[in-house]
Amino acid sequence: MTRPTAKEIKAMADAAGVPVDNDVAARIANSVGPAFDAFAAIAGTLPFDLEPSTFVVVQTEKAAR
Amino acid sequence: MKTEPALMSLTSVARAIADKQVSSREVTQSCLDRIARWQPHLNAFMAIEAEDALKAADAADAALAKGARRGVLHGVPLAHKDMYYEAGKVVTCGSRIRRDFVATTTSTALQRLKDAGTIRLGSLQMAEFAYGPTGHNVHYGPVHNPFALDRITGGSSSGSGSAVAARLTFAALGSDTGGSVRMPAHFCGVTGLKTTMGRISRAGAMPLSQSLDTVGPLARTAEDCAVLLRLMAGADPADSTAISGPIPDYAAATTESIRGLAIGVPNAFYVDDLDEEVASALDATIAVLRREGANVVKVELPDQRQLSAASQLVVAVEAAAFHKRWMIERAQDYGPQVLMRLQNGLAIPGVSYLEALRWRGQALAAHVAAVANVDAVIAPVSPVPAPTIAESDVGNSPDAEAVIQRLTRLTRPINYLGLPALSIPCGFTRGGLPVGMQLIGRSFDEATLLRVGAAFQRATDFHERLPKLP
Numbered sequence: 001m002t003r004p005t006a007k008e009i010k011a012m013a014d015a016a017g018v019p020v021d022n023d024v025a026a027r028i029a030n031s032v033g034p035a036f037d038a039f040a041a042i043a044g045t046l047p048f049d050l051e052p053s054t055f056v057v058v059q060t061e062k063a064a065r
Numbered sequence: 066m067k068t069e070p071a072l073m074s075l076t077s078v079a080r081a082i083a084d085k086q087v088s089s090r091e092v093t094q095s096c097l098d099r100i101a102r103w104q105p106h107l108n109a110f111m112a113i114e115a116e117d118a119l120k121a122a123d124a125a126d127a128a129l130a131k132g133a134r135r136g137v138l139h140g141v142p143l144a145h146k147d148m149y150y151e152a153g154k155v156v157t158c159g160s161r162i163r164r165d166f167v168a169t170t171t172s173t174a175l176q177r178l179k180d181a182g183t184i185r186l187g188s189l190q191m192a193e194f195a196y197g198p199t200g201h202n203v204h205y206g207p208v209h210n211p212f213a214l215d216r217i218t219g220g221s222s223s224g225s226g227s228a229v230a231a232r233l234t235f236a237a238l239g240s241d242t243g244g245s246v247r248m249p250a251h252f253c254g255v256t257g258l259k260t261t262m263g264r265i266s267r268a269g270a271m272p273l274s275q276s277l278d279t280v281g282p283l284a285r286t287a288e289d290c291a292v293l294l295r296l297m298a299g300a301d302p303a304d305s306t307a308i309s310g311p312i313p314d315y316a317a318a319t320t321e322s323i324r325g326l327a328i329g330v331p332n333a334f335y336v337d338d339l340d341e342e343v344a345s346a347l348d349a350t351i352a353v354l355r356r357e358g359a360n361v362v363k364v365e366l367p368d369q370r371q372l373s374a375a376s377q378l379v380v381a382v383e384a385a386a387f388h389k390r391w392m393i394e395r396a397q398d399y400g401p402q403v404l405m406r407l408q409n410g411l412a413i414p415g416v417s418y419l420e421a422l423r424w425r426g427q428a429l430a431a432h433v434a435a436v437a438n439v440d441a442v443i444a445p446v447s448p449v450p451a452p453t454i455a456e457s458d459v460g461n462s463p464d465a466e467a468v469i470q471r472l473t474r475l476t477r478p479i480n481y482l483g484l485p486a487l488s489i490p491c492g493f494t495r496g497g498l499p500v501g502m503q504l505i506g507r508s509f510d511e512a513t514l515l516r517v518g519a520a521f522q523r524a525t526d527f528h529e530r531l532p533k534l535p
Contacts, residue, residue, distance in 0.1 A: 004412050004414075008412075009411065009412040012411055012412060012414070013408070013411040013412070016389070016411050017389070017393060018385075018389060018392050018393055018408070018411055020408060020411070024408060027405065027461075027463060028408055028409055028411065028412045029412065030463065030466075031405070031406075031409050031466035032377075032381065032409050032412050032413065034374070034470070035373075035374040035377040035378055035381075036374075036378075036417070037374075038370045038371055038373065038374030039371060039374040039375055039378060039417070039420075039421065041368075041371065042371055042375070042420065042424050043417065043420050044420075046420060046423050046424060046427075050423050050424075050426070050427070051423065052419070052422040052423050052425065052426075053426075054423070054425070054426030054427070055422075055425040055426040055429060055483065056263075056426075057426060058426040058427075058429045058430045058433070059261075059262070059263070059426075059429060059483055059508045059509075060308070060508070060509075
């Protein structure tokens with residue numbers, strides 16, 4: 001997973017209906033970049049049939065020691 | 066009664082009212098007197114409802130005289146973070162946008178405390194839309210730390226931390242999405258409980274991130290938090306994420322010894338790059354726990370930076386989605402920093418957001434495996450004691466996100482995992498600033514955390530220290 005560029009962010013914001021100017025897009029790229037970098041090792045590696053609801057299953061099954 | 070009633074703990078004052086050693090009016094008046102003295106210095110309250118509070122106190126006293134005790138907190142006055150809806154009351158959420166918003170429903174957590182007999186003192190300040198870890202608020206001014214007025218309280222439950230520390234309320238609801246209960250507890254020297262995701266209904270609480278938001282109390286002791294948790298926990302038809310099942314007797318847990326419990330100390334991340342006095346407080350806390358009979362062992366946790374990153378991706382998208390309409394229609398009414406952080410969510414693709422959510426179960430399973438041999442993990446809440454209000458007032462400057470992430474570095478991973486964590490006061494710096502530690506537990510095992518916290522508080526007096534009026 002690569003961090004989005006300011007240009008890409010501007011396009012995404014436009015598509016979301018919340019347009020931002022170039023300076024804001026650049027600032028956002030700088031703010032979110034570290035999160036993308038830190039998550040890069042996980043992104044694209046998850047098994048096919050893993051659902052978000054797995055969290056609740058693990059939470060309740062593993063609650064007891 | 067010789068003791069100023071407002072200085073008592075929640076459980077003590079509730080007992081004193083029930084035993085008619087003190088009236089609800091005397092207790093409420095005592096809190097209002099302190100509020101009158103402290104509020105000009107702290108800015109902790111959003112609204113003070115003195116007249117209504119005294120009327121409610123008189124009604125509580127009259128009911129008690131007739132033998133009609135409403136619940137275990139009958140006649141106890143409280144105030145809460147101004148994001149818990151109460152029908153007919155203005156709930157600002159710390160914002161300009163909701164300055165005049167009048168709730169039409171009452172939040173489940175608040176209703177359950179009302180059902181237990183509490184009465185309302187007013188509402189407490191907070192970071193705008195609970196999206197800020199410092200206690201700054203451009204619309205209503207910063208909340209001040211009672212132990213050093215030029216210092217931040219932490220946020221987003223800034224008024225809750227400040228008001229509980231100054232003994233203006235016996236306890237207060239906060240919310241914790243990335244550290245918003247634990248940070249004010251740490252910076253202000255009070256006890257704060259971030260509950261397990263699903264432990265307390267969020268119905269009627271302002272949302273920030275539906276995957277990570279949790280309701281939790283700030284109070285003076287672990288025992289007080291235990292009482293409040295018992296009252297609020299459990300299933301709720303209005304919130305499908307609130308789990309059913311038995312609710313432990315948390316207060317009973319606080320009376321148990323911790324002899325033989327295993328406490329884990331992370332060997333990395335949580336102990337890296339700490340302020341020297343925070344590191345010393347951690348060592349001293351570990352020493353107390355050992356003296357009380359706990360076995361303290363090192364634990365190696367999975368990469369916490371990945372958890373933190375996943376947390377950021379989730380919060381950013383969910384917050385932006387909640388706020389999208391206002392971002393379009395009322396962008397000018399947000400504070401610059403909050404708008405800046407909301408805009409971050411526009412930059413995260415849907416696939417990345419869902420990957421962050423899909424990984425959550427695996428990440429929790431890995432954490433559970435890593436801590437299989439311990440009952441709780443201890444770690445600092447923040448790497449530093451309270452910064453000054455001036456130095457942390459970064460607004461929407463280019464380095465603002467980095468400052469925010471540094472302050473919340475040690476709390477965010479726990480929100481992503483949905484785990485409970487109890488912040489307890491465990492020391493003071495040489496300059497008199499409180500330092501807190503978080504005890505991190507297993508899902509739905511708040512009882513063990515409260516047990517350890519209470520044992521620590523029986524052995525120390527950090528939670529009893531009072532700030533002094535300037």
